[in-house]
Amino acid sequence: MTIKIAIAGSSGRMGRMLIEAVQAADDVELSVALDRLGSDAIGQDACAHTGKNCGVLITDQLSALQNADILIDFTRPEGTLEHLIVCQQYGVKMIIGTTGFDEAGRAMLEAASQKIAIVSAYNMSIGVNLVFKLLEIAAGALSHGYDAEIVEMHHKHKVDAPSGTAIAMGQAIAKAWDQTLSEIAVWSREGITGPREDGKIGFATLRGGDVIGDHTVVFAGEGERIEITHKASNRTIYAQGSLRAARFLQHKETGHYDMQEVLGLK
Numbered sequence: 379m380t381i382k383i384a385i386a387g388s389s390g391r392m393g394r395m396l397i398e399a400v401q402a403a404d405d406v407e408l409s410v411a412l413d414r415l416g417s418d419a420i421g422q423d424a425c426a427h428t429g430k431n432c433g434v435l436i437t438d439q440l441s442a443l444q445n446a447d448i449l450i451d452f453t454r455p456e457g458t459l460e461h462l463i464v465c466q467q468y469g470v471k472m473i474i475g476t477t478g479f480d481e482a483g484r485a486m487l488e489a490a491s492q493k494i495a496i497v498s499a500y501n502m503s504i505g506v507n508l509v510f511k512l513l514e515i516a517a518g519a520l521s522h523g524y525d526a527e528i529v530e531m532h533h534k535h536k537v538d539a540p541s542g543t544a545i546a547m548g549q550a551i552a553k554a555w556d557q558t559l560s561e562i563a564v565w566s567r568e569g570i571t572g573p574r575e576d577g578k579i580g581f582a583t584l585r586g587g588d589v590i591g592d593h594t595v596v597f598a599g600e601g602e603r604i605e606i607t608h609k610a611s612n613r614t615i616y617a618q619g620s621l622r623a624a625r626f627l628q629h630k631e632t633g634h635y636d637m638q639e640v641l642g643l644k
């Protein structure tokens with residue numbers, strides 16, 4: 379059965395990429411294209427950027443969601459949480475790629491998953507989800523005598539830091555060390571910081587140009603350094619991951635899942 383997909387943030391970088399991916403797949407169809415109130419994109423054909431119109435006009439009317447099975451949402455936390463309320467009303471499942479949620483926002487997603495099925499992940503790519511697995515192994519083996527540092531670089535338009543992926547990488551390492559990330563994270567450094575404390579996870583954020591998403595985890599020891607790097611060179615990896623999540627959600631009614639579960643890595 380064809381899955382009816384709604385896309386939020388249709389004129390955004392990921393929104394456009396998702397629309398292309400949906401148009402190219404034969405088991406999903408674009409039924410709703412959303413953008414926010416006041417966006418210049420409202421009323422335009424959602425596929426116009428591909429050079430071939432598809433007849434789905436971008437709307438700011440969230441009631442249109444009743445015509446969808448699944449909403450794929452890569453917007454901003456405040457937008458996603460607004461969409462979450464309406465999706466619960468209409469029984470629409472959600473795939474959430476948005477990053478930058480605070481604790482209250484994450485709790486809202488968790489609560490909503492008792493009513494609708496949700497996949498949320500700070501990175502939908504197969505490669506990054508494999509890296510999470512590699513980090514579990516590396517951090518388990520390097521829990522003493524090695525300092526973990528996470529460096530990420532993204533395009534200059536990104537609004538949140540560090541990236542959701544960097545945070546998730548930190549969480550994977552902290553978990554392998556039986557720690558909570560918030561207790562051992564050093565989010566940035568400046569001035570006379572003193573020597574590095576053992577057992578901490580350091581973060582460094584770079585922003586510039588059109589970098590899609592680079593992440594490196596360094597385990598620095600005495601006499602050697604292990605580096606695990608992922609570099610994204612095309613946003614299709616996130617869109618294709620989202621479509622895999624849509625196929626996975628087809629068979630779920632409720633529950634909160636991550637990409638590790640979608641990809642069978644758990």
Ligand SMILES: NC(=O)C1=CN([C@@H]2O[C@H](COP(=O)(O)OP(=O)(O)OC[C@H]3O[C@@H](n4cnc5c(N)ncnc54)[C@H](OP(=O)(O)O)[C@@H]3O)[C@@H](O)[C@H]2O)C=CC1
Pocket residue numbers: 386387388389390391392393413414417418452453454456457458474475476477478499500501502503542616
């Ligand atoms: N999980 C993953 O694999 C990935 C996650 N991301 C995350 O996805 C999100 C979007 O990234 P990107 O596409 O680059 O961002 P863009 O800024 O290019 O696109 C965001 C879209 O969402 C819209 N939007 C902004 N605020 C709201 C709101 N309050 N309500 C509804 N819509 C809103 C924007 O509209 P307008 O332009 O009018 O503001 C725009 O259309 C970010 O959080 C990013 O970190 C990105 C890539 C991969």
Ligand SMILES: O=C(O)C1=N[C@H](C(=O)O)C[C@H](O)C1
Pocket residue numbers: 477500501532536540541542543544590591592
């Ligand atoms: O904003 C982006 O572009 C990206 N955001 C996600 C994140 O914050 O980790 C995923 C990817 O790195 C691209």
